[in-house]
Each structure stands twice: as structure tokens, then as C-alpha cells.
Amino acid sequence: MSFHGMWAELLPVGRSFASGGYRRFAWTGADAECRAWFREQAESRGLAYEADRNGNQWAWLGDPAAGDAVVTGSHLDSVPDGGAFDGPLGVVSSFAALDELRARGARFTKPLAVVNFGDEEGARFGLACVGSRLTAGHLTVEQAHRLTDADGVTLPKAMEAAGYDPEAIGPDPERLARIGAFVELHVEQGRALDLTGDAVGVAGAIWPHGRWRFDFRGEANHAGTTRLVDRHDPMLSYAETVLAARREAALAGAVATFGKIAVEPNGVNAIPSLVRGWLDSRAADQPTLDTVVTGIEKAAREYAAAHGVDLDVVRESFTPVVEFDHALRDELARILGTGGGDGRDREIRVPVLGTGAGHDAGILSGSIPTAMLFVRNPTGVSHSPAEFAAEDDCVAGVRALADVLEGLACT
Template identity: 50%
Template sequence: MTFSASPADGSRFASTWADLAGIGRDRLRGGYSRHLFDDGDLQLREWFRAEAGRRGLDVETDRNGNLWAWWGTPGPDTVAAGSHLDSVPGGGAFDGPLGVVSALLAVDELRARGVRPRRPFAVVSFAEEEGGRFGVPCLGSKLMTGAVDPDHVRRLRDTDEIGLADAARRAGIDPTRMGPDRERLAQLATFVELHVEQGRLLQAADPAAQVAVGSEIVAHGRWRLTVTGEGNHAGTTRPEDRHDPMIPAAAAVLAARRVLADHPGAVATIGRLHPVPGGTNVIASSVQCWLDARWGSAEQTATLVDEIVAAVRAEAELEGCTLVMTREAMSDRVDFDPGLSVNLSERLGAPIIPTGAGHDAGVLSAHLPAAMLFVRNPSGVSHAPGEHAETADCIAGVQRLTDVLADLLA
């Protein structure tokens, strides 16, 4: 099913989207760096309140920093749609703001169609979905559902040693109240998240399709590897006298790629390294590196990680270094509500595809029917400045999301 955008539709999308363009620009990396409770995030929150206000929606910030814009009185049997506004460091423009913008525009489209919701509707922007500042992905939805320990969250610190609790207070949120929000969770009947596709499975499934429906999220997790050696002078220390933690760290990078040859469908990445002290002419005393691994199930992913860590440990022993591994996050495979997904696919004439990326919809799916719509990404690039979706495809996403919401709210 395709959709031809009218000039009015294109203008409305473009004007709403343009307001986000200057917020959180990363001049060093390119793209955007928008992280929980930083200056960019606070501006995005004000943008959300303003857009909701223009539509006559009532806005609230819940105890966990998630933003809700209500059409109707909050209560049982609520239908919610949205995504997140934060990004990875140097991320693209579409992941997840497209979902928030689309949900707001769906309100306009529902009204233009004369839809009168018989159930409460909420547009939601979840906090810290990417984990870009404090390291825990889907933080806002995990706090709300009780999937993460709030005491642990309050102790989190960013790379500048700023505590999450202090950052929350700066944003006007009381960190002592963070934690499971059973009342809000009980209100929700259905959640639909629209997102730009992060890959090219949609094109492979149906080159003509602008929108797809999600079937599952594969298991995925993050681990911090800390290799400790001996700091020393880069110019005067003989090779045989060195205990260089960068060597096992380099082994981690290589192992994450090489192990994949024996595990079709798996992915593993060392995306960040932090040597201490980080001088050009200094042998590091320690190196921290972060491993992202994703495969079918949690058990399969654990097997993958064990193989990578074994290779790093062997190299650490040869170099006279020690290795400590800490699991920072782990999510098992998530299957979205099959009945809802099939219904949406038939209703929209859209293919059904899996995803290797985590989403707040995956967290909520353990508690209520949840579904995902993916808008076509012509390049497949995501988590990078080159992330892109054509305006016509984005507008088609708004229309398809509106179709879904019109049915759910009837």
C-alpha cells in the first residue's frame, strides 16, 4: 500500500520536523547528541510541551521523566503512541523523534477525519531510550514497568561523573520517586510505536512498501570489559616489560567480529573504548571497552559473549593483565503480540519484519499488547548522521499510524 502526500500534509510534517532540526546538534561528531536531562533534552521537552499545547493536549511528566500528552482524561483502557527524543552520541535525526512527531501529527489527522476517541489517547516520549548518557537503554520504560532497580538507577553516573539523581533534580524531577508506576501501567491497554527502520529488511521483504509491521526484537545486551595492566612510558619501556591493556582491548574488537563467522545472524560490536590516562605517549594503565551483542535468544547471546570474552581473557593473560566483565544490560527476545501484528499487517497491507534494535515497545510488551510500525530507510543507515527517511515515506507512516489508532480508539 502506498500513500501520495498532499501539499498540506507535506507542509505540516515539514514545519513540525523543522522545529527539531537545531536542537542537540553535535558539531564534533555530526548528527545529534541528545541525552537525558542535558541542555538538548530540556529543550526537546519544551518543544514537546509546546506542540502538545498547540493541539490542546494536557502534558505531564511522570515520576520517571517520561512525557505524556493526553487527549481525553487519563484513565483505564488508554491507547498510547510515541517513541523517544534522545539519541546515541552523534546519532541521526529520525531515531526516535520520528515516532513522537508522527504520533502528534496523527492527532491532527484523526481530528481531520472526524474521529472522536471513545478511549483516552496519549502521546508519549520515553526518557533515555538509547542509554546514551547513563548506560541503561529504555531507562524510562524500564523504570515504569519495574524492569530495573530504581536504587541502582539513582546511583548511575555519566562520563563526567554527574549523577543521574543530580541531573534529574536539575530537570525538576524528584529522583526519590523514581520506580515502578503501577497506576500508569494499569491504565494502558495498547501501545503502538512508529520508528524509522534501522536496516534494510523492509526493502528486502517488499521493495514497494513504505511501512512495515514489527514481529519481534532479538535478544540483546551490553557488557563493560575492564582490562587492567601497568601504566608506563611509551618510549622507554621494552616490549618484554610491558603489561599493556590496550592489547587485550584490541583483541576484543577483533574477537567481536571474528566470532560471528560461526554464528549466522548474530552481531557483536565494540563501539566504545576508554583508555586511562589516554595519553599518546603513555602505555595505558587500564582500558574499558563496551561490547554490544545481539542474537536470537538470551541463551544464544550469552554463548556469543562467552566466546568473545574467552578470547580477550586469553590475550590478557599473555600480556600480564587482568580482566573484569560487568553486564550493564540484557534483554531477552521479545515477540510482539502476534494477533495485533497480524491484524495491523492485514489492515495496512504491510509486510511483517523482525528487528535487532531495542525499543520501548519491547519493554511494554511484557505487560500489554504492543506493536511497532517501521518507516522505510533507503540507505539502511542508523545511529549515524546518514540516517534518513524520505518525507513521502514519513507522511505515509503518519497515515498508517492514524489508520491503526482510528481502529483502536473506536
């Protein structure tokens, strides 16, 4: 099946008619449809299919036990009302690249696999890259078993309901030891390629990033009878902190976002007793990120004190800077810059990009050599229905991935 045929099959799965975005959350019906689609693609190509102990799906060409395998792929789940390209473009392009290599008559000297990592977005259980984190040992079994969704359903219960054994999850060093390289293709989450005029780029590094929870605790009271001067309103401190986050990020050339909030008692006519906001901040380097978050917390404490509000700040997650394997990154740039391994006479200028978004390739980078390719996104928008990649650019991404895989896994 062609890239376009695969894309058309996946397009309606988990799509919201109201928003036009996708709700492919881990271990739900939409996720099961995506998993069934992956298995069908694997088996229709004569690939050996398996789901590992952590629910990640694999499609193998060659003997998985032979070692030094070249793996490509991404994920199929989404954020709430996310776009069509984040994740699925990498999986569809991987199957399409394999088809391209077979059409070229490529001779594989290493095992090749396409992978769909489970629960990459973390939309349901609040933690990104669960499948790859478990595999790499970055998430313990105990921590995973404590993950709970908004309805109180635990990860083990969700996996069990979907037909997977939650007692089997855990680190998988034997599998990782058989992988010589992992290359993930992804739609760019930004406009760097659009600004340079390039269809495809190579990832250089993932910015350090983290999530912090700010709990502003004040005093609930009647919105209509409590004088302004008598209030201990945590919403004011929170609102001022949101503005401080924008200011600190702009000064440092970083990004900072309060994108999630919970309010108690959450009544129109009630002054809140608690405002809980989640900060996401990212920067090109660790010192800059530290400066931004420290500045935001300092401002938040000053605002809280001014309004008679208590403040607790908890770092819920953090990922340091990820430098992709330099040798593999440079090899990708060399392959693409010399026209790939198919004998076509062309030269391509290959930009190397930093990114503020996390990926499975970043999680695995401490265990195996990893690299990434980005496909141009002219809107610069991601995690939204407006996310987009033009048809010609998607095809260019498939060809670039095929060139890379040929250079890494074929004679």
C-alpha cells in the same frame, strides 16, 4: 501544524554544527527545548498535558482514567551526534496521525495518548530506556539514584536542576493498568525495508542483547625503553579480542561491537596498565547470543594469558528476546493489509521484521500489549547524522499509524 511544520521546528534543537548530528541528552538544555515543544504541540491541539513521576510526557485525548487507552509515541533524546529520525519521527508522526484522524472525522471510543519517554538512549547516564524502565519497575529507585554522568552529576541532581522531583520516581503500575495497547513508530535501524521495497513494516520481535565490560589489566611502563618481550601490554589482548568478536559474530550470523574504550594512563609514550572495552552483542535468539559471547570471552582469556595480562568480564546489562504481543502485531498487519479503517480500497503487503535495537515498546512489553511500526531507512544507517527517511515514506508512516490508531481506538 503539519508533519513538515513540526519536523522543521524540531530539526535545529540540539544539533551540532560541527558534526551535523544531535546531542539531545537527558535533563539538559536541548532536552528541555524538546520537552517544551512537546507540551506546545499537546496544548495547541487541546490535549490534556501531564508529566508523570518519572519525567515521561503525556498528551491525552479523552479521559486517562477511563482505561483501555491506546497510546502511541516514542522519545526525543539522542545518542551523541545521532540522527534526526531515531525517536523524534515516532513522536512527530503520532501528533500528525492524530491530526489525520481528526481530518477524517474519526469517532474515538477509547482514550488516546501521545507519549515522549525520557532518557531512552541512555547517552548521559549509560542506561537506556530509563523513563520506561522506571515506569515498568525494571529499574529500582535505588539503582536510578546511583546513575551518574561523565561529569559526576547524579540522575537526581540532573532531574532536580531541570525542575523535576527525583524523590517521586518509581514504578507506575496504576498508569500502565489504564493502557490497553502501546504502538511505537520508529525509523528502521537497518535496510530490510529498503531491500524489500516497502515503505512501512511491522515489528515481530527484538533480538536478545546485552553489554559486557572487559577489563584487561597489564603493567604500565615506558614505551621507549621497555623491550617488546618484557611487556605486559593489555592493548594487545584488547585488540585481538576486537577481531575475535567480529569473527565469532560472523560465524553465528549475529552482531558484536566494541564501540567504547577507556585506557589508563592514556599517554602516548606509556604502555597501558588498563584497557577497558565495552562489548555490545545481539543475535536472533538466546542460544546464538550465548555462543557468540562465550566464544569472545574464551578468546579474550587466551589472549590475556599469552601476554601476561589479567582479565575481568562483567555483564553490565542484558535484555532477553522480546516477542511483541502476537494478537496486537497480527491486528496491525490486518489493519494495514486491508487498507486501514478509512474506507480506501487498497491492499498492502506488510512485512514483519525482527530488529536488533532496543526500544521503549520492548521494555513495556512485559506489562502491556505493545507493537511497533518501522519506516524505511534507505541508508540503513542509524545513530549517525546519515540516518534518513524519505519524505514520502514519512508520510506513508503517518498514514499507516493513523490507520492503526483508527482501528484500535475508533468505531
